[in-house]
Amino acid sequence: MRGIKIEEAELRIVRLPLLKPFTISTGTMHDKIFPLLILRGEGFEGYAESVVDPVPDYLDETIAGGMMLLRDVFLPQVIGKRFEHPAALDPILTPWRGHYMTKAVIEMAFYDLYAKALNQPLKTLIGGSGDRVNVGVSLGIMPLEETLAKTDDHLAQGYKRIKLKIMPGHDVKLVELVRQHHPAIALSVDANSSYTLADINLMRALDCFRMDYIEQPLAHDDLHDHATLQKEIITPLCLDESIRTAAHARKALQTDATRVINIKVGRVGGYGEAIRIHDLAESFSVPVWCGGMLESGIGRAHNIHLSTLRNFKKPGDTSSASRYFPRDIIHEKLETENGTMAVPQGTGIGVSLDWDFLETVTLSKEIFKA
Numbered sequence: 001m002r003g004i005k006i007e008e009a010e011l012r013i014v015r016l017p018l019l020k021p022f023t024i025s026t027g028t029m030h031d032k033i034f035p036l037l038i039l040r041g042e043g044f045e046g047y048a049e050s051v052v053d054p055v056p057d058y059l060d061e062t063i064a065g066g067m068m069l070l071r072d073v074f075l076p077q078v079i080g081k082r083f084e085h086p087a088a089l090d091p092i093l094t095p096w097r098g099h100y101m102t103k104a105v106i107e108m109a110f111y112d113l114y115a116k117a118l119n120q121p122l123k124t125l126i127g128g129s130g131d132r133v134n135v136g137v138s139l140g141i142m143p144l145e146e147t148l149a150k151t152d153d154h155l156a157q158g159y160k161r162i163k164l165k166i167m168p169g170h171d172v173k174l175v176e177l178v179r180q181h182h183p184a185i186a187l188s189v190d191a192n193s194s195y196t197l198a199d200i201n202l203m204r205a206l207d208c209f210r211m212d213y214i215e216q217p218l219a220h221d222d223l224h225d226h227a228t229l230q231k232e233i234i235t236p237l238c239l240d241e242s243i244r245t246a247a248h249a250r251k252a253l254q255t256d257a258t259r260v261i262n263i264k265v266g267r268v269g270g271y272g273e274a275i276r277i278h279d280l281a282e283s284f285s286v287p288v289w290c291g292g293m294l295e296s297g298i299g300r301a302h303n304i305h306l307s308t309l310r311n312f313k314k315p316g317d318t319s320s321a322s323r324y325f326p327r328d329i330i331h332e333k334l335e336t337e338n339g340t341m342a343v344p345q346g347t348g349i350g351v352s353l354d355w356d357f358l359e360t361v362t363l364s365k366e367i368f369k370a
């Protein structure tokens with residue numbers, strides 16, 4: 001194959017209603033709003049959704065900024081051009097500073113397109129293997145008793161790890177309650193950057209619950225303070241927001257700022273960088289797992305393929321789509337069984353768009369041609 005020419009792009013903004021609001025330390029989400037990119041070439045289509053949010057609360061990118069870049073800068077640089085491999089996008093996208101979520105949506109959609117043209121599942125193209133991946137759940141902030149009931153419920157369904165969202169005022173008591181009822185489960189917390197080193201005594205209190213890891217307790221752009229904190233506690237730290245590139249991962253690993261890494265392919269600029277972070281972590285004997293951003297079935301399918309790489313040793317966050325959405329934009333049901341998700345079969349990401357339903361949840365649509 002002489003590479004693939006990207007002939008056309010379709011860029012939508014989609015709003016999927018959530019079954020229930022999802023609250024983390026930085027705020028509450030009522031709908032999942034995201035850019036969806038469809039790349040066309042050689043008679044195939046590649047799909048990806050961006051994990052960028054409407055406002056810069058989880059990280060500093062925004063949908064408005066991402067749409068401007070896609071429309072005016074990134075898509076004009078790739079449409080009408082032939083690429084030998086998805087890695088050939090790197091010289092175009094890497095020189096632009098930041099905006100990893102927006103770069104990722106192009107790279108991921110092209111990976112799907114490229115795998116389909118090769119008649120291969122995406123997992124094979126990236127070097128993964130296996131038919132199922134292990135998953136846990138991420139429980140948003142809600143009243144303590146409700147969190148306990150949800151924990152019981154998800155453990156009964158077979159989920160392999162429970163991650164509790166925490167924030168100041170909603171932390172030690174919560175973990176204590178869940179630990180009391182479930183002394184032996186794989187348990188973690190995710191603070192989404194809501195603490196500082198001034199909260200060291202609180203971190204020491206959290207350190208007593210034999211958790212698998214504490215995810216991103218300190219600032220979204222910090223590495224140094226996490227290394228300082230790791231010296232004071234036994235529980236491994238796991239970075240999410242702070243790792244946007246393999247260079248960040250190297251610095252975090254070399255300074256012992258992270259002993260586990262949450263890789264979100266959509267956060268780090270795509271598969272190329274996700275794989276570099278994965279391999280680097282492995283060389284430090286540091287396990288990784290696949291995070292999530294309440295993705296629709298398109299992002300979920302990407303996450304599952306990524307999770308088939310060998311160093312994804314801990315359960316990921318890619319739980320059943322039906323936990324979040326009354327209806328998904330793909331035909332296939334991505335549902336968990338006994339704490340595992342099946343890797344969608346077929347070529348590329350292995351899922352197909354429900355175009356009729358997609359139309360009803362599309363806020364805007366633009367077509368770009370050479």
Ligand code: OSB
Pocket residue numbers: 024058138190192240291292293294295317318319
């Ligand atoms: O930090 O992992 C996070 C959701 C929104 C923003 C940030 C995060 C999350 C989750 C949800 O934890 C994981 C999922 O997709 O189920």
Ligand code: MG
Pocket residue numbers: 190192215216240241262291
């Ligand atoms: Mg996180």
